[in-house]
Amino acid sequence: MGMKHYPAEFKADAVALYWSRPGATIKSVAADLGVKTETLRNWIRAGEGRCSGSHSAPATAATSGGDGVQAELAVARKRIRELEEERDILRKAARYFGDGDALVNRCQFVEDHQRRFGVKRLCIILTLSRSSFYYWRRTAAARAACQAAETELADLIREVHQDSDGTYGAPRVTAELRGEGILINHKRVAGIMRTIGLEGVRLRRRHRTTTAEPAAAKAPDLIGRDFTADAVNTKYVGDITYLPVSGAKPLYLATVIDLASRRLAGWAIADHMRTELVTSALAAAERTRGSLAGAIMHTDHGSQYTSRSFAEICRSAGVRQSMGAIGSSADNAAAEHFNAAFKREAFKGRKGWPSEHEARLDAFRWLTRYNTRRRHSRLGQRSPIAYENALPSATTTLAQAA
Known part of the structure; x- marks a missing residue:
């Protein structure tokens, strides 16, 4: 049950509350305050009457409590102005809170x-500490x-990422920036790349290119997984991987990779997986190095590598053949890793190249x-060549590729 007698301040606040809520009814406001609807209506009427007739009221009004009502109205008007101003401020502030940090906004x-x-x-x-604002x-x-x-660094990262054909992840982008004299942590690079929506390309599913020939001659394992x-x-190490071409036969890439510098010493591309593919790659490596005499050539047990033709080419070049276990990709992990990098960065998420011509050009560019x-x-x-160039001259008297 409500009070029988309400203080003047309560009445003024009740009237001010009603006026500050244009869409509210007298009944709803009265219910919120716990007063009768008619009581609140009388207070509102009294306030409106006093407001409209304040300048023409008879002098006797002062003796009947008119000064008190005027004071209540003054308080109410002030409170209304404050509430309206707060409403306007909050409306303006709402535009600042679309996104970002709330405290900063x-x-x-x-x-x-x-x-x-x-x-x-x-x-x-805004419920904000003044000390926080001043800080x-x-x-x-x-x-x-x-x-x-940060913006300048993000621009540099974009340039490096774009220059790598969109393939570099945070570690290589970091190395590239450090190579330009910028001291930066790879975690910071990774964070900026996430912020601006950049990432390195990811590995696609493998395609089987190794077909072992059970009756073929086998070579001993001279590597023992020491890459x-x-x-x-x-x-x-050498291996074969494929290059898918939309609506056409795939191409195949054979590689010869130096385990010391990881340099791609020789490679060949063809639309078949015959022995000529791997012998061409080995011949390219011999041209690059000038001589392969005494070197070990480690491969898997694919029929191309166990063929008589490939064995004769190796003997002619003075190369010792080496093979891992049948069906074990770990025994040729360095070549597998190279193929994975090629697929990941040359494909860039595609299912294949639109034509053989584009496949050859893209492969040529990436391999170089x-x-x-x-x-x-x-x-x-x-890079492999930068690594070789930094070696003592006695160990790098090697012929360059024609």
């Missing part, structure tokens, strides 16, 4: 509107400088860039 709103409304009032309405304003210059540096070498031109520019994690994020 509140501080920015106070900064933009402090001349009109004052810092204290705005901070109260934000005091550090604005440092933040702006940091943001400018390292103390000097260039001493240990090589692999040697000259692509950074390799095992080489301290240097």
Whole structure:
């Protein structure tokens, strides 16, 4: 049950509340306040009557409590103005909160509107600590400088990523930036790449290219899963991978990779997987190095590598053949890793090339860039040729590819 006698301040606040809510009814406001609808209506009428007749009221009104009502109305009007102003402020502030950090947005709103409304009032309405606002304003210059540096760094990362044909992930982008003299942590690069929507390409599903010939001659395993070498031109691995072409026969790529520098010493592309494919790749490696005498050539048990023709080419070049176990990709992991990198970065998410011509050109570009520019994690994020050029001259008297 409501009070029988209400203080003047309560009446004034009740009237002010009703006036501040244009869509509300007297009944709903009265229910919120716990007073009778007719009681609130009388207070509102009294306030309106006093407001309209305040200048012509007889002098005797003062003796009947008129001054008290005028005071109540003055309080109510002031409160209404405050509520309306708060409503306007919150409407303006709503435009600042579409996205981003809420605290930063509140501080920015106070900064933009402090001349009109004052810092204290705005901070109260937005439930923002004034000390937080003043700290934000005091550090604005440092933040702006940091943001400018971050934007500049993001632009550099975009350039590196674009220059790699969109293939580099954070580790290689980091190495490229460090190569340009920019000291930066790979975690920061990864964070910026996530922010601007960049990532390296991912590996696609494998396609089987190795077909073992049970009756073919086998060579011993001279590598033993040790895919390292103390000097260039001493240990090589080779393999075949395929290049899918839309609506046509796929192409096949045979490679010869130096385990010391990871350099692609020789390669060949054809629309078949006959023995000529791998012998052409080995011949290309011999032209690159000048001589392969004494080097080990490690492969899987594919019929091309176990063929008599390939064995004769190896003997002619002074190369010792080596093979891992049948069906074990781990025994030729270095070549498998190269193929995976090629597929991941040359395909770039595609199912295949639109034509044989484009497939050959894209492969040529990537394979060449692999040697000259692509950074390799095992080489301290240097390219194979950069790694070889940094070796002592006595170990790099090697002929270049024609």
